[in-house]
Each structure stands twice: as C-alpha cells, then as structure tokens.
Amino acid sequence: MTPGDLTRDEFLGGRVRAWQPARGYRAGTDPVLLAAACPAQEGQQVLELGCGVGVASLCLAARVPGLSITGVERQADYADLARRNAEAAGAGLEIVTADLAALPPALRQRAFDQVIANPPYYRAGAGTAAEDAGREAALREQTPLSLWVSVASARLKPGGWLTMIQTAERLPEMLGALGALGSVSVLPLQPRPGREAGRVILRARKGGRAPFRLLAPLLLHEGARHEADGESYTAEIAGILREGEAIRWP
Template identity: 45%
Template structure:
C-alpha cells in the first residue's frame, strides 16, 4: 500500500498560481513557467501537456490565457491526482483535465489531430550517463525511461492538428536530436536559447515547430536568466513573475 505523500504548497508567477506538490523528489521550478510562456495558444484552443506532473505548466498557461483548455497526460497516478486538485485549488477545474497514461500508448481522449498545441518538458537525462536518483518519482521525471525522446516527439506530432504548434524545453546538448526528430513532420522551427548568465553557454533551449509547414530554421537571440549577482534579469522576471509571453513565432 502506498505511504501518504508529504506535500508542500508553493507558488509560481509571483503568487498567481498555487501549487501543491511532493515535498521530495522532482519539484517544479522555472522550466514549466518558461515552457508555458512560449505556447502560442489563442482563446478557445486546446493544449495537450505531455508529462504534466502536478500541472505546473498548465496552470501557468491558464493564468496567462484563461480562455484555453489544457489536457494533461502523466504516467504517475499520484501526480495526476495532484494535478486535478491543483486545478480546483486555482479555480480552473473545468479548463484543466489530467489523465494517467504513457506517451507510447496514450488514452483514447488523446486522439490523432485533436489538439491545437502540444507542450512538453520530457525527462532529459541519458540513463547511461546520468547519476540516477534513488527517489523513484524524481527518476521518472528527469531520466529517460522506456519512453525515449523519439516516443515523446512522435506522440506530440500525432496529437497536433495541421499547422498546430509543438513546444518543448530541453537540454541544449540534445538540440541536434530534437531538430532531427522535428524535421520529419514539422517546419517553422524556432530555437530560443536560455543563457544562465550573459556570456555563458546555454544549458537549456525552448524549441517550437509547426506541423506540416515549411519555413527556414530561426535561431533567436535568447533569454539571459540571471544578473551577475544571481538575481533574475529584468527580461526573465517579466516572464517568471509577471506572466509575460515568450514570442517565438513571427
């Protein structure tokens, strides 16, 4: 029988989002906020959130765009329960759904071509090279398991309507692989590097593509996250605190 899960209640977007999440293991930080800020959804559209966890990205998206609908897919049942509870906690329950399932075989409600947009923050560590956490929940969230990056991308492409957008945040070292996987069915590829500090190499990137379109690859100037003193840059604060969007497509 599962032991009771120790929880904390935290906040994102300068208190605009309340978030109940496990006290240990993987905990939402800035990645889901940045991911949600980059999704180019419009009122009335539907967004699939693959690997939704406790719905941190979905809740941030709904705070910025309250007239969209977010449907999350998460492999860990306990996190699905928390995602649903977080929807109620933030008074967006009707606009946020969470389902338990695997990107390799999603539930029937994740049908082909049903979504205007897909966002994802897949596990990013190579199990052959990573120091694997002893915490199971953290390991599932951060280390690639049976579902490969290829599986995540295939699922995302399948769910999208024609000209729908796929947005993901990932490690910069996986960019070549991501672009190769996108190239088969997408165009209008745009890459936004995330610089930890000015002058440092990017550790993460946000990549966006449109299904079934054709346009040259665009490499954007990027977002510097921190000042020299470690505080967030003005541009980062606009996204992380004021819920401003990150515009990747023209």
Template identity: 35%
Template sequence: MTGQAEQDTQTAPSTTETHLLGGRVSLRQPAKGYRAGMDAALLAASVAPKAGERVIEAGCGAGAVLMQIALRHPQVSVTGLERDPFAYELAVHNAQANNVADRAHIIHGDVANRFKALNLPTFDWAVSNPPYFDDPNTIRAPAEERRGAWIADHGLKAWTEFLVKSVREGGKIVIVHRADRLADILSLLAPKAGSFAIRPVHSFADEPAKRVLVQATKTGKAPLRLLPPLVLHPRTGPKHTPEAEAILRGEADLAF
C-alpha cells in the same frame, strides 16, 4: 522557483504548497522528488494560444505548466497527460484549487502508449519538458522519486512522436530541453514538422546555453529562425534578470 514572492508551506507529510506567477497560481507538489522550477515557467510563457484553442502537455507532473497556461490564457482549455499516479492526483487537485477544473482535463496515461490510444481529437498546441536523459547509465542514479522526471524510459523519440501526433496540421509544438539535445530534437521532429524557432536559454550571459526552447509547426515549411537568447541571472545584484523576473511573475511572455 524563486524571485516571485513565493512561499512554501507544509500542507501534508509528502507535499508542499508553492505560489507561482506572483501568487496567481497555487501549486501543491511533492516535498521530495521533482519540483517545478524555471523550465515550467519558460515553457508556459512560450505558448501563445488564441481564444478557444486547446493545449495538451505530455508529462504534466503536478500541473505547473498547465496551471500557468490556464491562468495566463483564461479562454483556453488545457489537457495534461501524466503516468505517475501521485503526480496525476496532484494535478487534478491543482486544477480544482485554481478554479480551472472546468477547462483543465487531466489524464492518467503514458506517452509510450501513443496519442491514438487517448481517443481525443488533435490539439492546437502540444508542449512538453521531456525527461532529460534516455540512458540511466550516463548519469548518477537519481533518487527513486525523481527517476520518472529525469529518465525517459522509452527515449526522446517516444515524446516527440506523441507531440507530433497530438496536434493538427499547422498546430504548434513547444519543447524545453537540454541544449546539447537540440540536434536530436530537430531530427526527430523534422519528418513531420518544420518552421523551427529556437531560443537559447543561458544561466549567465558569459556562459554557453544549457537549455533551449524549440517551437515547431506540424507540416511547417518556413526557414529555421534562431531567436535572441534569454539570460536568466546577472553576475551581481538580483537573483534574476529583469526579463526572467517578468516571466516568472507572468508579466511577460516568450513569444516566438
């Protein structure tokens, strides 16, 4: 992630240290493989929990989203589920390094095993940036260290089912994903969730949206809302638009 005076410095042979939210978050993450970027910032900015509420992230990786939520909302507790052992250890480290270990619970587990297996009470918010592809044959094979972040071995359905099961009635679900999977996301969530709010995310104002942020409410019945788009980059000038830059620095949110 750029545009927020961040610097990467080598901390170990296999990791680097990155600073997010204008330096408020210190994130140790893999030097190779999946690295947190704009999607993590957008997802974290789309969560608006009240004091005392609980947030779970499915597939938390090294904890980029969780750490940003925890720093944005000091009176909220966060839980992350991560199946990759290395990413899990990094998330545990990052919770300690950012002084939020007392309200950040990292679990080593897989969404495919279902929420019930965690033996946890339901949450107020469930968020995720699921892997973007279900079928490895549809894309050029990613490097092995990136595979888990790119390929959903059990399909998008496993992720949406986990998210729905993990929240209470009236709880919120937030997903960032490819824009061309929007219909799939809505159809998978619709049996148990509604009151959809959709925000298209455009790289440039004159290009189609490549990402969407989708918020749903468990058992919600309100009409679908299509929100104003977020444009990330201008054609000339700074790297990011003022709105995107403010989100990266933690100075603005993406309230639904």
C-alpha cells in the same frame, strides 16, 4: 502522499499555487518558461505531455483565458496532485493518467492546436540515479525523446504548434525527430553573460515551411556570477516568472 510529504508552492507571483512532493521531482522555473513560450490563443485546445503536478498548464491557463487543456502524466501520484491543483485553481484542466507511449484510444482520436512538453533531460543509463523514484522517473527518460516528438506531432492539428524545453545538448535529437514539423525556431536560454546556454526552447509547426531560425539567447540572470543573496533575474525574466508575461518570440 500524506500532507507532511507535500509543500504548496507559488508561481507567477502567487497567481498559481501548486501542491508538489517535498522530496522528489519539484517544478521550478522550466515549466513556467515553457508555458510562457507557448503561442496559445483564447479558445484553443492544448495538450501537455508529461504534465507532472500541472504547473506548466496552470501557468498557461493563468496567462491565456478560455483554453481547453489536457495533461497526460504516467505517475499516478503526480497526476492526482495535478487534478487537485487544477480543482483548487478552478482551471478546469483534464488530467489523464497514462503513458504517452500508450495513450488511451479516446485521446488518440483527438487533435490539438498546441502541444507543450518538458521531457526528462537525462538519457537512460546516464549519470547517477536519484534516490526518490518520482524524481528519477521525471528526470531520466524511459520513453525516448524521439517518441515524445512523434506523439506530439501525431496529436497536433495541421498548422498546430509544438513547444518543448530541453537541454541544449539534446537539440540535435529533437531536430532529427521532427518529421512533419517545420517552421522550426530555437531559443537558447543563457544562464549568465558569457556562459553557454544550458537549455533551449523549441517551437515547430505541423506542416510549416518557414526557414529554420536560431534566435538570440534569452538571458536569465544579471552579472557574470551569483554574488549576493536573493534573486538576480533580468527584468524580462522577472516579468515572465513573477507577472506571467509571455516570452517575446521574434
């Protein structure tokens, strides 16, 4: 990609800056929310599947010091941007260009305390294809959602956590694919009062045995509708998106 094909965008109130395509898939609030939901602790090893240009990993690194983070991205252009963004941030992320369905042998031999993922939201063949190939690959799955979950589970240490953001309608698929993952909790993301949750964040623990929990929704915007220019985030969401605060997980 040439410089004219890129923009450099700010996240967490400017604490994270990332180059990304001016057209195509562009990271928004979802990777920031994903990072805020990950219960990583200093010194742990984290794997991000489908890291794109690295926004979620960079946001997580900005919040939790001393993490060792590895990102996997199959689109070479996006992986290159993730490396560039990590180098500019001094974050020390390791970026592996690979398909998660065929991870390199060295990566398959490693185990992680945390795995985070923001898989494509749309099933193969559903809807209208995006004109930009990068956006299409990021938004429409070529690898089944169940495989994302099983690969994440395989790479987790016993007691490690998977954190994943996905559309609410695909929650049954995620739950059905969990296998050895337990202690499941689901946080619905409600766009506005009175509206259905469009997204969910799922947490599951390898070998966990705690009962399933469906948490109270996290409200993103104030007011029943968007009525004026500017942002309408709730105070809690503004703290997450602008100040790098963690999502308060009950």
